[in-house]
Amino acid sequence: MNDIASDHNAIDLNNPDYYLNxxxxxxxxxxxxxxxxxxxxxxxxxxxxxxxxxxxxxxxxxxxxxxxxxxxxxxxxxxxxxxxxxxxxxxxxxxxxxxxxxxxxxxxxxxxxxxxxxxxxxxxxxxxxxxxxxxxxxxxxxxxxxxxxxxxxxxxxxxxxxxxxxxxxxxxxxxxxxxxxxxxxxxxxxxxxxxxxxxxxxxxxxxxxxxxxxxxxxxxxxxxxxxxxxxxxxxxxxxxxxxxxxxxxxxxxxxxxxxxxxxxxxxxxxxxxxxxxxxxxxxxxxxxxxxxxxxxxxxxxxxxxxxxxxxxxxxxxxxxxxHYPPFTPKLPALIRKTETVFDAIDQGDILMHHPFESFQPVVNMLAEAARDPKVLAIKQTLYRTGTKSEILDHLETAARNGKEVTAIVELRARFDEESNIEGARRLQEAGAIVVYGVVGYKTHAKMLLVVRRDGDGIKRYAHLGTGNYHTKTTKLYTDYGLMTSDIGICQDVHKIFQELTGMGKAARLKQLKHSPFTLHPSLIEWIEFETEQAMAGKPARIIAKFNSLTEEKIMQALYRASQAGVQIDLIVRGICCLRPGIPGLSENIRVRSIVGRFLEHTRIYHFHHGGDDLVYCSSADWMDRNLFNRVETCFPVNDPVLKAQVLEQGLHFYLRDNSRAWLLQADGNYLKAQPEGDEPVFIAQQELLENLGGGH
The missing domain is CATH 3.30.1840.10 (Polyphosphate kinase middle domain)
Incomplete structure (x- = not known):
């Protein structure tokens, strides 16, 4: 690798030596x-x-x-x-x-x-x-x-x-x-x-x-x-x-x-x-x-x-x-205490961390919506659902019960095309409106919207996730799902559905960021804000967890942030084209990959943001295809208790993992993390099973 000048301005961020294939x-x-x-x-x-x-x-x-x-x-x-x-x-x-x-x-x-x-x-x-x-x-x-x-x-x-x-x-x-x-x-x-x-x-x-x-x-x-x-x-x-x-x-x-x-x-x-x-x-x-x-x-x-x-x-x-000992995912407390999912959401946002917490509330939300006389419409994106799907069953039932059901079915989900075609056929025969998304853009967003009568008006309920509506993989992949009736978020979800099924200019959203429009510029803006904070001598911090990092402008923004002194931790399961630990360029960036019992699939972005602590979950990785060629959603975790939970359990647990983590070196090799000295073994997934799951 070429010697790197200490003068940051002399560093050419287009130098291929700074990137991995x-x-x-x-x-x-x-x-x-x-x-x-x-x-x-x-x-x-x-x-x-x-x-x-x-x-x-x-x-x-x-x-x-x-x-x-x-x-x-x-x-x-x-x-x-x-x-x-x-x-x-x-x-x-x-x-x-x-x-x-x-x-x-x-x-x-x-x-x-x-x-x-x-x-x-x-x-x-x-x-x-x-x-x-x-x-x-x-x-x-x-x-x-x-x-x-x-x-x-x-x-x-x-x-x-x-x-x-x-x-x-x-x-x-x-x-x-x-x-x-x-x-x-x-x-x-x-x-x-x-x-x-x-x-x-x-x-x-x-x-x-x-x-x-x-x-x-x-x-x-x-x-x-x-x-x-x-x-x-x-x-x-x-x-x-x-x-x-x-x-x-x-x-x-x-x-x-x-x-x-x-x-x-x-x-x-x-x-x-x-x-x-x-x-x-x-x-x-x-x-x-x-x-x-x-x-x-x-x-x-x-x-x-x-x-x-x-x-x-x-x-x-x-x-x-x-085999691994079996475990029973827990139900969120609000779900356990209320008669219906809608009653639970009315009391506050519900954040579920799968598979440690059950995906069943999402299935129940659809099941209840399908038979609830107050429900007028259901809109949902379907990227991967599987051939035998409770989700499809409930959407079919809802359509046959006279609900206005709209399904955005992504036919081009690789290796699931055949089952998605069959699912689309089933929904069409039941009377649902089936749309195949937007020409040239895969619909990868994970969204569910239920429109329900509320007195003389209507109320919207939304589910947004980092993973697919596939009941099998929700037991094998780590993902976050948010159920909310927040007016701003639900309006944004409604606008994205309108954008997908209709035509017009890009939706102006209040709380959500979405690809291919606002997500990439927002990420750059948030990274640059941390860079400015660090240059001003103020605290600056970025922690992000996703599956892959390939997008060049984001990597360059992260390099500039590192040069300014921003402390950056990236938890990247798979592809990472950024080289951490290069003196004068990325010595403030650390990259780790977690490989364990469950497939890591959550996408979480955290920016210190002057103490405001922006915390977002998303369906998008930091890849060109996700940010420019797909429809993706990125949603905020606003509730202070839930935000603290995501920071602790979704990010810091993984930064503490000293048994299932692999640490990326500047030369592209990965070293397995080991406990140091008398340091106790800490396995993030095991800790989450004990904290969130129903136990063995």
Whole structure:
């Protein structure tokens, strides 16, 4: 890194040495997830789950990020980011890091986790470990459950290499002999149907006493692959899997976005190839053959010592000590003391910190609104809801009960497009007004507005959140949700809904900030105010928590604030392109990432602001896409008690974490935080479970 002059004015904030690459930073987050598999403070099955989450994350990383870089390289498009690295340079570094990481992943699986699980009576049996009874059971299972749905594909001039589905499990099989037609091509492909489970549990009666024994589908197919080619001999059977570009490109100007998007979903399964995973015992000439078929290079090849589709290995065993202890999220006090959610909100703002506090009040708010004769209208944004959604159920009921239901459904929520299209269809059939947002801008805001009769007038109730209306992820992700009847906030929410469904100039809001209009300039303004305070010798402080930081102007504003003496703590789960700790530039900036039991997802912004303590929660990360290409909301926490709660539990707890925190260094590496000396262990999520949750 270049020497940095002490004169602040001489520092060029456009210098690429001061920024980290976005893709490489995201890769670093995935490596932090992988390291959780080595942390024996997590229960054993949870360590295995972290290993599998790493696989799932890496699948998406290749499908989207690597695919995007390859596309830039092939089309000679796209400008380098603030770090200045070109696509080919990033791809080379990604290949180096990921090859090392995948080798480490399979080492952890084979040499640490599987042996430890075996000692606990949970065994993933290899073919050589089957007893005679188990081998007979496998043979019967194969003949009855697997063989009927397999379709072996011989490779010859009339059977060219098949187009294989993205991330599907396949086998390449060399053959000896001739078939009934006299063919002796010597090679076949056997795709494993997605309808088949990747792990099959061995019946208790042929397992060791009390053990949970599992067999891989791949082992079953391998053991009996010759059965698929009568009269011929399979001389090998080798797993492989190809990962494809899964990003969708939809013309925003089409007349029917839902139909256009639905038509594009199939293409995701057959996009351009970006990665080949193959069993490490596969002969080199077969690997070369596969690379040639997929037009991939050695950089794109991953030879693995185990199942090629680890992301499908998720399973559960009834052994409580191998899992996190269960907990029951608490209900906020106001909710517990009142008959309806609306009565509770009438008494004051309600702030919920999920998953430590229950998401059920939000579901109940919709359920009550759907059947309450006083409710006239419900408006809601839907980014990710899931296929089986109580939220959708209640919106349907409300529409059928004659309420004016308006749903802003974001069809382009990546990998949830299909379920969102289905949800939109359900709501339309129930009589709801369904809008797909604004052309060119994803609607990522999390808003719910209920309009209710109140005497001779009407009253609005709003819910604003940092996370999605997805009841499953509310138990797995940390998020904040605010329920309020504050007139100013509810009017602002109403105006944003009007903006989304109608047309006109940007809404003039009193309390909320929103992208793509006022949020970015407000953030810059708040950072610059702290800078001015510090330069005047006054206290200045910024603490912010979000998922990613990539936006260049905000990073430069933070650098200037640091130079002025503003103390800045950033809690950034994933991507961070800012380099902290550079003398003369960012020595007053500290960046930490928390990786633990729950996925950190809250977005909280705190500015000292001359002692006023501005505290906002938001749906937006500090990324270009959130601030300029999405509809996002940022809402204040005004109640002094709730504001203090967010500062303490949402921010300061995480700054005290000395066990699940990773500290970003100026060179882009992360060091795991450790208690110093006699300092007691402090885990933010555990502290929140004990403070807010219902206990174990």
């Amino acid at each position: 976005r893709e490489l930073s995201l890769l670093q987050f995935n490596l932090r997830v992988l390291e959780q598999a080595m942390d024996d403070n997590h229960p054993l099955m949870e360590r295995l789950n972290f290993l599998l989450i790493f696989s799932s994350n890496m699948d998406e990383f290749f499908e989207i990020r690597v695919a995007g870089l390859k596309n830039k390289l092939e089309t000679h498009t796209g400008e380098p980011g603030p770090d200045g690295l070109l696509a080919d340079e990033v791809l080379t570094e990604i290949s180096r890091i990921t090859h090392e990481a995948v080798d480490r992943q399979y080492h952890i699986l084979n040499n640490i986790l599987l042996p430890a699980l075996r000692e606990e009576g949970v065994d993933f049996l290899r073919r050589e470990d089957w007893t005679r009874e188990q081998a007979e059971w496998v043979k019967k299972y194969f003949r009855e459950q697997i063989y009927p749905v397999l379709t072996p594909i011989a490779l010859d001039p009339s059977h060219p290499f098949p187009r294989l589905v993205n991330k599907s499990l396949n086998f390449i099989v060399p053959l000896d002999g001739k078939d009934a037609f006299g063919r002796s091509t010597g090679l076949a492909i056997v795709p494993a149907p997605r309808s088949l489970p990747r792990l099959i549990r061995i019946p208790d009666e042929i397992s060791a006493d009390g053990d949970d024994n599992f067999v891989f589908l791949s082992s079953m197919i391998h053991a009996h692959v010759s059965d698929l080619f009568p009269g011929m001999k399979a001389t090998g059977c080798y797993q492989f899997r190809v990962t494809r570009n899964a990003d969708l490109e939809v013309d925003e100007e089409v007349e029917d976005l839902a139909s256009a998007l639905k038509g594009q979903l199939l293409s995701r399964r057959y996009g351009d190839e970006v990665r080949l995973e193959v069993a490490d015992n596969c002969p080199r000439h077969l690997i070369d053959y596969l690379l040639e078929q997929f037009e991939l290079t050695e950089h794109d090849l991953y030879e693995v010592n185990g199942p090629v589709n680890l992301a499908r290995m998720f399973t559960s065993v009834n052994r409580p000590r191998l």
